[in-house]
Amino acid sequence: MERFADSHDSFYITEVAEQANELAASIPQLLEKITVLQAAVNDFANLNLEEGAVPEESFGYIPLDLGEFFAKIFALEQALTLDVDYRHPELRHRPCTFLEVGCGGGRLVHLLSCTDRFNFDKIHGFDISEPMIKAGQARYGLGSNLFVEDCLTFDYSGYDVVFFYRPLQDDDAETAFENRLIETLKPGAFIVGAGQESLDNNRKVVAKDDQNSIFKRL
Ligand SMILES: C[S@@+](CC[C@H](N)C(=O)[O-])C[C@H]1O[C@@H](n2cnc3c(N)ncnc32)[C@H](O)[C@@H]1O
Structure with missing residues (x-):
């Protein structure tokens, strides 16, 4: 005679296996959906940004891969969540002010502003190219959250998090x-870098992830 516990266990295992199969079957479709959505976002973000509008030592506009960008933002969120300086009684971490340096037309500023998934209470971006900023302001309606500035002279003390994708070649x-x-930067502020030159060797910051792209100002 089959014991109740055995039949109950095998019923449970069958159910879990069925759910796992359903989940596995949905993954390829989900990945395709993401690819289509990414293409749509990239198309929307294509502003035909004017060439040659930046100084000789600068890079022109080169978009960072969106998957790479959001991997960094999730790594940042994890680092902020673990950091006592950013503790909050109800949220993953206290709301932070966010700045993108060399934002081009503001594609990433726009994407972050479209969602409340991340805990940023101010999202700004600047670029040295006025035509890029004007094109982005017109396209995304971000107004004064996008502005023209030079990263070599800007004062970064007003922000908790500064992100950049190598503005200067x-x-x-x-x-x-x-x-x-x-x-x-104020002590305790975070930097999220891509293609940085010297952060890894600077004693005034400490790395906060194993990819060497998140740093905290000491
Ligand atoms: C590699 S692109 C960054 C792309 C952007 N992060 C993205 O993924 O959408 C570098 C940007 O830095 C800007 N830039 C170059 N020199 C700059 C400077 N001195 N100050 C501010 N921005 C600058 C360029 O105009 C360009 O938009």
Whole structure:
């Protein structure tokens, strides 16, 4: 005679196996949906940004892969959640002010502003190219959240998180920007970098992830 516990266990295992099969079957479709949505977002973000509108030592507009960008933002969220300086009684971490340096037309500022998934209470971006900022302001309606500035002279003290994807192609100019960023940031602020030149060797910041892209100002 079959014991009740045995039949109950096998029923449970069958049910879990069925659910796992359903989940596995839905993954390819889900990935395809993401690809289509990413293409739509990239198309929407294509502003035909004017070439040659940046100084010689600068990079022009090169979009960061969206998957890479959001992987960094999730890693940032994890680092902020674990950090006592950012603790909040109800939220994952206290609301943070966010700045993108070299935002082009503001595609990433726009994407972050479209969702309340992340806990940013101010999302700004600047670029040295006025035509790019004007094109982005017209396209996304972000108004004064996008502005024209030079990363080599900007004062970063008003922000909790500063993100950049290498604005300067000249190594010395990029290092000068990163030094300026670190000198003017408030202690405890976070940097999210892509393609950085010197952050990894700077004693005034500490790495907060194993990919060396999240840093905290000491
Ligand atoms: C690699 S692209 C960044 C792309 C952007 N993060 C994205 O993924 O959508 C570099 C950007 O830095 C800007 N840039 C170059 N020199 C700059 C400077 N001195 N100050 C501010 N922005 C600058 C360029 O105009 C360009 O839009």
